[in-house]
Amino acid sequence: MELGLGVRIRIGGGRRLRFGAEFRNFDYYYTNYYNNNNNWYFMSNTYKKQHKQQHWRSSSNSSSHVDKVKDSRQHSSSVSALSSTSTGIQDHIPIPIPPIADQAEESMQAEDKHAIRIRRRPPTGPPVHYVGPFQFRLHTPDHANPRNILEQILWDKDSQLTLMKERQPLAVLQRLLPGAPPVRDFVQALKDSYHTTGMPALIAELKKASPSKGLLRPNFDPVSIAQAYQKNGAACLSVLTDEKYFQGSFENLHAIRSAGIKCPLLCKEFIIDAWQIYYARSKGADAILLIAAVLPDVDIKYMIKICNMLGLAALVEVHDELEMDRVLAIDGVNLIGINNRNLETFEVDIFNTKRLLEGGRGRIITQRDILVVGESGLFTPEDITFVQNSGVQAVLVGESLIKQEDLGKAIAGLFGKEISVRT
């Protein structure tokens, strides 16, 4: 008998009892099933409840990963046939078909090919509260810990999401959407501002704290900050909604939207699940962020479809050439953010914006009329001129504004002049 990370038991004579929970990109479509001697059994909801089954991704370094991929291909049709009924998702909900097993496999290969380093979930399975059929864990290998702050944020996000989705399942959320405030055109607002001021349009960020800089603004009143940003020429606002690391919230987003702020709002969140897009929309977002370092291509494509359906803009964020090339290969991307901050190390280098827009990449971007946002680490008029000359039509600025008491002066100081054209 062989025990492997609580995943598989091999019983004498080659009979295998394997317990599997296939990771699907979108949890509300996930399918849990187990394999007993090559017969696949779907786990009913009752079974899941009885065993408090968590869905998780098993170790990616071992052969079990390879087996799992193979198995998911063999059984994809039956699994997907079962999934729609047993997850309780009704047929009439109009959402694009999510990637299923074959695409998930493709996405795994894409992850390898494009070297996505960030792991969205702990690779070694469920944490200690797991009470499934195999309650024990033989050991916790080192790679079970987050390797950097981005992974840590995502792993926390993943567990918070499980709770949020339990409280408000997608079907419930969707019923709220018709009552959400109408979507405003985020990209158009940036273009308009760029054309009227001749300077990069400002997306001013409401960020109370950050993991790299700690507390940035102790007296944080989101609505009055938003009003001051708007009055002083911001074209759009970016509202951090992550609570744990940025001291933001969806309440802030909602409050700003309800206060009648006209600037379109970007929901600044670590999106790993389509559910979050619907949630952001229900709270009044006009745009959402998709981080290429975190999301495989197949997810970006799927999430862009959802954004199009909801009328949201998708700001697709890249940090290096590899990510830029991936994103340029995806149809329908019209707004790209170049983050000058490496989210794994926090290093900031505004030369990054220039590097990524040089040569062929810049030409493709111009040809396709993609709007580029220079993000992070912008403090002075020289910085603004530098990224503008590199080819951006908008900038996303947090720290250098939010830390100053007088936000009007802060904006004028950043651009070297007042940029407000509103009356």
Ligand SMILES: O=P(O)(O)OC[C@@H](O)[C@@H](O)c1c[nH]c2ccccc12
């Ligand atoms: O405060 P700065 O350096 O001006 O950066 C703003 C913004 O670019 C940054 O907050 C940001 C860029 N991408 C993100 C993704 C998640 C959280 C935050 C961010």
